Amino acid sequence: MTVGPVEYLVVAFPGSRFTGAIAPALAEAVASKAVRILDLTFVYRGEDGTLESVELDDLDPDDLVSFEPVEGVVSGLLNSEDIRTLGESVPPGSSAALIVWEDLWAVPLTAAVRASGGQVVAHERIPAEIAEAAVAAVGPTG
Template identity: 80%
Template sequence: MAVGPVEYLVIAFPGGRFTGAIAPALAEAVASKAVRIIDLTFVYRADDGAIEMVELEDLDPQELVSFEPVEGEITGMLNSDDIRKLGERVPPGSSAALIVWEDLWAVPLTEAVRASGGQLVAHERIPADVAEAAVSAAGSTR
């Protein structure tokens, strides 16, 4: 079974307030089959730096994204130590959503690469600020 790239994203919400404003965009990505959510975890980093994992049932259900859970248990990607380390990057007094997803759009490409005998040599993300600056600069020269 081919698997698309699996990525994670940590989104901090200053003041410790997750409003759910990202839920519609995430739900749209899931509904369009562009991604499959593998894990969704929330953390809160207190002003003193202490990190607390927030259970889904403790959040307002209106603010959550409905997604089909992965069949079977997927382990070995992020554990509680990983989550704690990522939580340390969240500013004190903030909450954060940690989203792990599979890029389903890439599965056909993965299958085609394998079928042709190709192999992935590198896969990196260009930092958002660098990409935005490059696109903005290109737009200003048109």
């Protein structure tokens, strides 16, 4: 079975209440088959730096409604050490969603590379601020 690139994203929000505001965009990405959610974990980092994992069952039902459309296999790719390490990047007094997904759009490309005897030797993300600055420097295209 060919697997596309797997990536993770940590999205932090001030405060301790998850509003589900990113869920519609995430659900759209899943529905369009661009990605498949492999893991989804929530954490809260206290003002004192302590980290608490929040299970889906522990979230306020009003907040969970927005997450119901998100389909995918939540497989537990993030272990407790991963969650602790990623959670340390969350500012104190903030909550965060830790999302792991597979880039389904890249599966045919990955399969073609392997079928032709090739291999992926590097795959990195350019930080958003660098990419945005480079695009802004070029100006509008079209």
